[in-house]
Structure formats: C-alpha cells, structure tokens
Amino acid sequence: MATVTNWVQHLTTDTDSSTDGIQVAGEIYPMVGTEGWLLLLGVIFWLAWHFATASGESEEQRKLAKKSPGPNAHKNNIPEW
Amino acid sequence: MTDGLDALTVIFTEFYYWITVVLMFLIHVGFCMYEVGASRYKHHQHTLMKNTMLIPLVTVTWFFFGWWIYWAFPTGPGIAPSIMTESSGLILGGGFGANDLANPTSSIMAVNLNDHINGVFWAAFLLFSWTAASIVSGALIERITTFAFGILAIAIGSVFWTIDAAWGWHFDGWMVKLLGYHDAYASGVIHACAGGFALGVLAVLGARIGKFSSSGEPRNIGPRNPWLVCVGLFCIYTGFWGFYAACNIPIFDLGPEYGMEGVTFYTATNIYITPTTLSGITLNFLMSLAGGLLAGYWVSKGDPFWTYSGGLAGIITASAGNDLYHPIQSLLIAGVGVWVAYKMHYWVERKFKIDDAVGAVAVHGYAGVVGLIICGFVLWGYPSSGYGDAYAAINPMGMIIGAIIMFGVLGFLPGYIIAKILHAAGKLRIPREVELAGLDYNIMEAAKKDEKAVSSASR
Numbered sequence: 001m002a003t004v005t006n007w008v009q010h011l012t013t014d015t016d017s018s019t020d021g022i023q024v025a026g027e028i029y030p031m032v033g034t035e036g037w038l039l040l041l042g043v044i045f046w047l048a049w050h051f052a053t054a055s056g057e058s059e060e061q062r063k064l065a066k067k068s069p070g071p072n073a074h075k076n077n078i079p080e081w
Numbered sequence: 082m083t084d085g086l087d088a089l090t091v092i093f094t095e096f097y098y099w100i101t102v103v104l105m106f107l108i109h110v111g112f113c114m115y116e117v118g119a120s121r122y123k124h125h126q127h128t129l130m131k132n133t134m135l136i137p138l139v140t141v142t143w144f145f146f147g148w149w150i151y152w153a154f155p156t157g158p159g160i161a162p163s164i165m166t167e168s169s170g171l172i173l174g175g176g177f178g179a180n181d182l183a184n185p186t187s188s189i190m191a192v193n194l195n196d197h198i199n200g201v202f203w204a205a206f207l208l209f210s211w212t213a214a215s216i217v218s219g220a221l222i223e224r225i226t227t228f229a230f231g232i233l234a235i236a237i238g239s240v241f242w243t244i245d246a247a248w249g250w251h252f253d254g255w256m257v258k259l260l261g262y263h264d265a266y267a268s269g270v271i272h273a274c275a276g277g278f279a280l281g282v283l284a285v286l287g288a289r290i291g292k293f294s295s296s297g298e299p300r301n302i303g304p305r306n307p308w309l310v311c312v313g314l315f316c317i318y319t320g321f322w323g324f325y326a327a328c329n330i331p332i333f334d335l336g337p338e339y340g341m342e343g344v345t346f347y348t349a350t351n352i353y354i355t356p357t358t359l360s361g362i363t364l365n366f367l368m369s370l371a372g373g374l375l376a377g378y379w380v381s382k383g384d385p386f387w388t389y390s391g392g393l394a395g396i397i398t399a400s401a402g403n404d405l406y407h408p409i410q411s412l413l414i415a416g417v418g419v420w421v422a423y424k425m426h427y428w429v430e431r432k433f434k435i436d437d438a439v440g441a442v443a444v445h446g447y448a449g450v451v452g453l454i455i456c457g458f459v460l461w462g463y464p465s466s467g468y469g470d471a472y473a474a475i476n477p478m479g480m481i482i483g484a485i486i487m488f489g490v491l492g493f494l495p496g497y498i499i500a501k502i503l504h505a506a507g508k509l510r511i512p513r514e515v516e517l518a519g520l521d522y523n524i525m526e527a528a529k530k531d532e533k534a535v536s537s538a539s540r
Contacts, residue, residue, distance in 0.1 A: 025194075039145070039185050046141050050231065058226075058228075070517060073518060074522055080532070
C-alpha cells in the first residue's frame with residue numbers, strides 16, 4: 001500500500017529523463033491509482049448521509065407535530081443549571 | 082523545486098493563500114454567531130446546526146464537482162472561445178488552468194510534491210462557497226428543514242455561484258470577454274448571486290408565523306441577542322480582509338504574461354490577472370467599510386443591527402471596483418449602496434410579504450447589484466483584461482447585464498425552482514406545530530428532565 005518506502009530512493013529517482021534535473025514522482029499518498037474508487041466511496045458516504053439524516057429529521061418532526069406543545073411550552077423547559 | 086528563488090516565490094504564494102483561508106474562517110464563525118443571535122431561543126440549536134452543517138456539505142461537493150465546474154465552464158459552454166484552448170466547448174484538459182487539474186481524481190488534488198498551489202487555491206475558493214451558502218442560511222431561519230437547506234446550500238455553494246465565477250470571475254470567462262464584466266472582490270459573483278438565490282427561496286418558503294398581521298403589516302421579530310449579532314458581524318468584517326487578499330494573486334510577472342518582450346513587471350493582480358496592490362485595496366476596504374457604517378447609522382437612525390449590516394453592505398457595494406477606485410470613491414459608493422439596500426429591504430418586505438430574517442437579500446443581493454451598476458459607470462473604458470483585443474472594455478451596459486445574470490439568472494431563478502421542487506416533495510418547510518413549539522423543543526425538554534434528575538440527586 002505504501003507509495004513511498006524509502007525517501008532517499010524516492011527523491012533521487014528520475015521519472016522523466018528527457019527533462020533536465022531529477023523529476024520526482026509527486027504523488028506520495030497511499031494507494032496511488034485508486035483515486036476513482038476513493039471518489040466513489042466518498043460520494044456514497046455523502047449521499048448516505050442525506051438519506052439517513054433526512055429520515056431522522058422527518059420522524060422527529062412528525063412526532064413533535066403530533067404532540068403539538070404550543071408556542072409557549074418551551075418556556076417551562078428552560079434549564080437553570 | 083531546485084532553484085531557491087523559484088522555491089521562495091512558490092512557497093510564499095502557498096503560505097499567502099493558506100493564511101487567507103484561516104482568516105476567512107472567521108466569516109463563518111461570524112455568520113454562526115449572527116444567525117443564532119437573530120433567532121429566537123426555542124430555535125437556537127437547530128439554527129446553529131443548520132449553518133454549521135453547510136461546512137461539510139459544501140466542502141465535500143466542492144471537492145467532488147464544484148472546483149471542476151469552475152475550471153470547465155469559463156466558455157459558457159458555447160458562448161465564447163477560451164484563450165487557452167481556442168474552443169468554446171467545456172475546458173476539459175491540457176495546460177495551465179485546464180480542467181483536468183481540478184478533477185477530483187487528479188493526483189494534484191492530494192499531497193503532491195510537484196504542486197504547492199492547487200490545494201490552497203481550492204480552499205480559498207471553498208471558503209467563498211461557504212460564504213455564498215451562509216448568506217442564504219440566515220434569511221431562512223426558524224422554518225426551513227435542515228434537509229432542504231443542505232440541498233440548497235450545495236446548489237448555491239458548489240454549483241450556481243461556481244458557474245457565475247467561471248463566467249465572470251475568471252481570466253478566461255465569457256462575461257469578461259463579451260460584456261467587459263468586472264467584479265474584482267465579488268459584489269456580483271458571490272453577494273448578488275447568493276442574495277438573489279435567497280430571495281428565490283424566500284418567495285416559495287413564506288414568512289415565519291406571526292411576521293405579518295392579518296392586514297399584512299410586517300411585525301418586527303427583533304434579534305434575541307443583539308450583542309451576539311454585532312460581534313458576529315465584526316468577525317465577518319475581519320474575515321472579509323482575508324477574502325480580499327484571497328481574491329488576489331500575490332506576485333505575478335505580467336511582462337511575459339501579456340506578451341511584452343523583454344519586459345519584467347512584478348505585481349499583485351486581481352482574479353482577472355490585471356494589476357492592483359494589496360496596499361491600495363486595503364485603503365479601499367477600510368474606506369468602504371467606513372462609508373457603509375456612516376450611511377447605515379444615518380439611514381437607520383442609529384439602529385445597531387442596520388449600522389453593522391451597513392458596514393458589510395458598504396464593502397460589498399464597493400467591492401466590484403475596489404481594485405481600482407480612489408478611496409473616497411469607495412467611501413461614497415458604499416454609502417449609496419447601503420441607502421438603496423435599506424430602502425429596498427423594507428419596500429420588498431411590505432410589497433411582496435418577504436420575510437428575510439437577517440436582511441441578507443438586502444445586504445448582499447441589492448447592495449451587490451448596486452455595486453455592479455455603479456462600477457460600470459465609474460470604471461467605464463478600463464480594459465477588463467490584459468490579454469488583448471478579444472476582451473470588451475468595462476462599460477455600464479455590460480455591468481447591468483452582468484448584474485441581471487448574477488442576481489436573476491444564476492441567483493433568483495435556481496433558488497426559486499429548487500425551492501419549488503422541495504416544496505412539492507413536502508420537504509421544504511417544517512410542520513406548523515414544530516415551528517410554533519420551537520425546533521429545539523425536544524432538546525430543551527430532555528435538558529429540563531436531566532436538570533431535575535441531577536438537582537434531586539443526593540449522591
């Protein structure tokens with residue numbers, strides 16, 4: 001998984017011999033080449049969040065609406081720790 | 082980087098943008114304080130969470146597609162050819178500025194030893210995106226669902242403001258070329274656009290219960306904590322310093338960039354890569370803040386909420402041309418914008434029954450539009466770009482059309498349409514009983530029970 005296993009070797013390996021000087025491979029994160037799969041995982045996590053939280057919010061509001069405590073009921077619930 | 086001077090330039094630029102991002106974080110801190118201060122006690126925690134959650138939502142979508150849109154859409158597509166690809170299609174690859182750099186699977190969208198700029202530049206734009214979404218957030222408090230706001234935040238923060246930035250806030254943007262559009266510090270591309278978007282959503286969402294009497298007279302639902310609102314606005318001012326710096330490129334050699342043979346001219350530039358100075362825009366930032374505060378105090382007869390908002394609206398009004406204005410021009414332009422924004426806010430409220438809880442449409446939307454129009458007259462004839470004759474000069478008609486695009490086409494319309502869809506799905510507004518009881522009712526009830534249990538405990 002590790003893209004770099006030896007810093008000295010990495011920083012002295014020329015990836016493009018046609019260009020002057022040592023051209024170092026810039027990518028140093030793990031699993032280089034899997035960026036597309038990582039993106040897919042990220043998008044799934046993002047969309048799952050919307051579905052999970054939206055259903056939770058709707059359910060909570062449905063219950064509270066059914067209870068219908070009224071506009072001033074919250075004043076009895078102000079904690080005075 | 083093997084050359085010391087090149088390395089210094091690159092790392093200075095990297096650090097410069099990094100600092101602007103940290104400073105701009107204060108904008109969001111300020112918006113959270115401001116919004117919570119403006120909401121009523123029974124809605125506080127949900128109001129805070131609504132604004133806070135736009136941070137991750139806009140961030141991930143900005144990574145997935147927002148940044149890509151900015152680099153892909155300068156041509157429209159199909160409206161004007163790019164100076165990089167000479168095609169009017171989407172910009173999808175090759176060379177500086179090309180879209181493959183912003184592709185979420187690109188290797189420079191990560192730690193990469195060969196790139197020091199993409200991440201910090203991405204982050205600077207991301208903070209602009211948060212700002213756009215946060216502007217909308219305040220207007221909608223106490224009655225929108227968190228789900229709906231999340232969708233709307235992504236739409237304005239990662240899609241619509243990004244498109245208008247590609248069109249009018251990019252050295253290769255078609256609006257700059259064809260209209261002579263000039264908007265150095267985003268009067269239009271962020272503020273008018275987000276203000277228009279908020280107005281579109283408000284038109285569908287409706288007013289808070291009790292905002293209007295049965296005869297249609299508006300009632301004041303004042304900020305519950307004016308001090309929190311005012312400190313929040315101070316934080317927004319502070320973050321705005323970072324925003325101004327982030328809109329600049331700190332060091333650029335314009336000689337070779339403009340094709341001037343043998344000429345070397347290092348300067349800071351604005352987003353269009355035309356010259357300005359950090360020193361000059363600092364003068365203008367402060368003078369427009371002063372003009373806005375003076376006008377806000379005057380027109381509102383010393384009301385703290387509108388005086389502070391006036392300071393912000395003043396900067397927003399002058400921002401379009403603050404890279405070139407004289408400081409006294411900035412002062413006066415800011416004053417005009419604040420006067421118009423204040424009057425428009427109350428006229429629209431009465432006439433159309435729009436309940437903009439924090440005056441966001443006025444401070445950002447109307448002030449932004451006024452700023453664009455004034456900029457067209459004051460900077461009439463200035464070149465919009467240094468890249469040659471393909472670009473129209475700055476002119477009033479181009480700026481008026483630009484204002485319509487920013488506020489109306491990419492602001493109001495998408496906000497209205499998406500809100501309509503959410504409304505049709507029954508997801509836009511919280512139930513009436515919940516609005517009356519307060520979004521935090523369950524949290525408060527649980528906290529009261531906890532308090533009783535703890536206070537009656539003996540061990």
